[in-house]
Each structure stands twice: as structure tokens, then as C-alpha cells.
Amino acid sequence: MLREDVTEAIRAAVFEELAAVGYARMSIEGIARRAGVGKTAVYRRWRSKLHLVLDLVSAIAVQGLPTPDTGSLEGDLRLLYEVTSRALRHPVASQVIPDLQAEAARNPEIAEALQKALREGQHGVANGIVRAAVARGEVRDGVDEDLALDLVSGPLYWRSVVVRAELPKGYLGSLAAATGAALRAL
Amino acid sequence: MLREDVTEAIRAAVFEELAAVGYARMSIEGIARRAGVGKTAVYRRWRSKLHLVLDLVSAIAVQGLPTPDTGSLEGDLRLLYEVTSRALRHPVASQVIPDLQAEAARNPEIAEALQKALREGQHGVANGIVRAAVARGEVRDGVDEDLALDLVSGPLYWRSVVVRAELPKGYLGSLAAATGAALRAL
DNA sequence: CGACGTCGGAACGCAACCGTATCGTCGTCA
DNA sequence: TGACGACGATACGGTTGCGTTCCGACGTCG
Numbered sequence: 001m002l003r004e005d006v007t008e009a010i011r012a013a014v015f016e017e018l019a020a021v022g023y024a025r026m027s028i029e030g031i032a033r034r035a036g037v038g039k040t041a042v043y044r045r046w047r048s049k050l051h052l053v054l055d056l057v058s059a060i061a062v063q064g065l066p067t068p069d070t071g072s073l074e075g076d077l078r079l080l081y082e083v084t085s086r087a088l089r090h091p092v093a094s095q096v097i098p099d100l101q102a103e104a105a106r107n108p109e110i111a112e113a114l115q116k117a118l119r120e121g122q123h124g125v126a127n128g129i130v131r132a133a134v135a136r137g138e139v140r141d142g143v144d145e146d147l148a149l150d151l152v153s154g155p156l157y158w159r160s161v162v163v164r165a166e167l168p169k170g171y172l173g174s175l176a177a178a179t180g181a182a183l184r185a186l
Numbered sequence: 187m188l189r190e191d192v193t194e195a196i197r198a199a200v201f202e203e204l205a206a207v208g209y210a211r212m213s214i215e216g217i218a219r220r221a222g223v224g225k226t227a228v229y230r231r232w233r234s235k236l237h238l239v240l241d242l243v244s245a246i247a248v249q250g251l252p253t254p255d256t257g258s259l260e261g262d263l264r265l266l267y268e269v270t271s272r273a274l275r276h277p278v279a280s281q282v283i284p285d286l287q288a289e290a291a292r293n294p295e296i297a298e299a300l301q302k303a304l305r306e307g308q309h310g311v312a313n314g315i316v317r318a319a320v321a322r323g324e325v326r327d328g329v330d331e332d333l334a335l336d337l338v339s340g341p342l343y344w345r346s347v348v349v350r351a352e353l354p355k356g357y358l359g360s361l362a363a364a365t366g367a368a369l370r371a372l
Numbered sequence: 373c374g375a376c377g378t379c380g381g382a383a384c385g386c387a388a389c390c391g392t393a394t395c396g397t398c399g400t401c402a
Numbered sequence: 403t404g405a406c407g408a409c410g411a412t413a414c415g416g417t418t419g420c421g422t423t424c425c426g427a428c429g430t431c432g
Contacts, residue, residue: 038410177372215418
């Protein structure tokens, strides 16, 4: 009989807190405070900070993204990049992702949850694109799929999250073209 | 008249602590404990955790890497990837880099120090490789240099740090070939 | 030899959270 | 209408780190 609105307020507060101070500094007290809720309400639902975050990450992982299908490799890449870069522009995502990613280096459970989310998200979509290109004959059959995925996903992540530089007009198109060329060269 | 051996012990302890628990959880007490030193010795040298870390990051940034020069784009890339992947294999690097990178999203001073280190390290070397390729005529003149750098550095970082998967034999060679093709297509 | 400054160690009061327990209140069902 | 359970609030003792202060020991200069 837990109240759903309270649960939702906590979930939202966790995201905000995660973005604001990061996993390490995040406290149950802080979450409850931000959610306008008693600590009791939080502990009644999750046993610890870790369980809370794992639950949220898993929930996100469930939302499977649709694979683009424009009929060409470059078109698919372009679409993927547009969706991805829009997602990474959200402050919450751009703060939370690197934070959890760093935490994953220390906590195997977070690492696993993140891997799963990655596999069902970015990784899965990229895989679909590559396989469609292979089926279409645009990419040689028998390519190293893992390498192909790194080529597809790496540059935009590096630019958006690591370098944190703006994406000038035309960037995504050029990136899609260059990546397409790289895949065809495999 | 600060004793240099004490200073060095503290520096080493900071790296270990940073790798073990991360910037957020790292405490002056913990550093002093690990270094076998009094808190006094730390505070006498640095005013805060932030100053300490900024100092270390800046120190690393100074070590300029030599630009590879094998005479071909692919050879240069291959060499860069070998050096980079070896560096990223060190546990300290693979724990500390994502951690500071996440922290940079919250702290402009860390972000700036990291940007500088990046520019004088990976970024600088990659830039040298691309320009040499342009001079050699392997890459079209007038390419978007930033995009080129993303193509060069992104995939390996994604694979090593984000996906955290092993690099099978032959991976670096294939990656260099694919990246070369992408650059030539720009 | 004597003065000075750094050393490690210990203690200070203060603040934040931990996870638990105990309030009285309020909404919902039977 | 009465019982139940989740609610926010508050308090608990315990832990950890903050940044500062004082101490006696030691080394190194002058």
C-alpha cells in the first residue's frame, strides 16, 4: 500500500541528487529532503543507496530504443547520432552517466547494471544498424562486430562527454559519413 | 624546508586513494593515513583536497608525449593506440580518469585542468598525426580537425573505459586501419 | 651548541549521515 | 465508524571527516 506518488517523488529526487552531487556524495537524508519525504519512506522501499540506484538504472535499461531504418547505413547512423546527441544534451544524462560510469569501476553491481543498460540501449541499436548494413551488402560480412560498435559509438561519446565541446552545424552528418567509410573499410 | 620524501609519499598516497575510493570519497585524513604522515604535513603543503588534485593533474599534463612518426597515417595511429591502450591498462589510470572526468562535470576548475591535460596529451598527439597525414597528402587538406580528433580518440576510449571489454589480438591494427579509412573519407 | 622549523600524533568542537525507533496524523478500506 | 498502515517529523547513539591547535621528538642549519 505504498503511495505511488511518494515513490515517484523519491525516484525523481534521486536523479536530481545524482546529477547534483554524484553517487558517492549522495545521501539518503539528502534524497528524502529533496523529495519532501521522511527517511522512513525511502528505507521502506529500498534497503540502501545501492539498491535504489540499481533499481533506477535497471528501469531505464528496459526502455528498448527502436532501431532506425532509413534504408542506408549513413542514414541510420545519422538518425542514431541525432537521438543520442539529443539525449546527451540533457544535463541530467551528461552528469549522471559519467558519474555512474566512474562508480562502476569500483562496484561490480553497478558495472553490471550499466553494462546491461548499455547493451539494451546504444549498443543494441548500433548493432542493429551494422547488421542491417551487412544484410544490405554495404558492409562486408564477417566483420568484427565489437570493433564496428566501437567505431560507431566512440567518437560521439568522446566528443560529447569527454571533450565536452559543442557540436557545430553539420557535425553529425560528417561524423555519419566518416563512420560509414570506416565500416565499409572493415 | 619541507621534506621532499614526505611530499612524494603524499603524492603517491593521493593517487592510490583516488583510484581506490574516488575524488568525492577521498579525505585528507585518509591520504595522511595511507602516506604514514600527519594531517599537518598535508595541510602545510596544500590548502584543500581540490588544490591537491589540481596540482597532481597539472603535473601530469606537463609531460608532453612525443608524436609518433612512422611515415604513414596507419602506422602513426597504430603506435598511438599501442601507447594509449597500455596506459589505460594501468588500474590507476582506468580508475582515476573516469572519476575525475565525472567530477569535472561539477567542478569547473577540475574540468579546466583536465582539458589542459587532455590537450597536451592525447589531443595533442592525435593532432600531430592528423596534420602529418595532411602534409603527406593522405588526408584532404581543410578537414574539420576536431572531428578528426574525435574519430581518432573516441573508439579506443569507448572500448577501454566505457565498455571495459578486452582488446583481442589484432584489434588495434584493425582499429587503426578503419580509422585511417574514416580520415581519408573526410 | 642553540635556535628554528618540520615531523607524527593526539585531541579539539563541529557538522553530516548512518540506520533504527517512536511519535501523532491522515487516508483508505471493510 | 473503527482498524490498519503509510506518512512526515524527530530523536537516538555511533561513525567519519573537517580544519585547527598543541605537543615532544628530531634534524639541520648557522
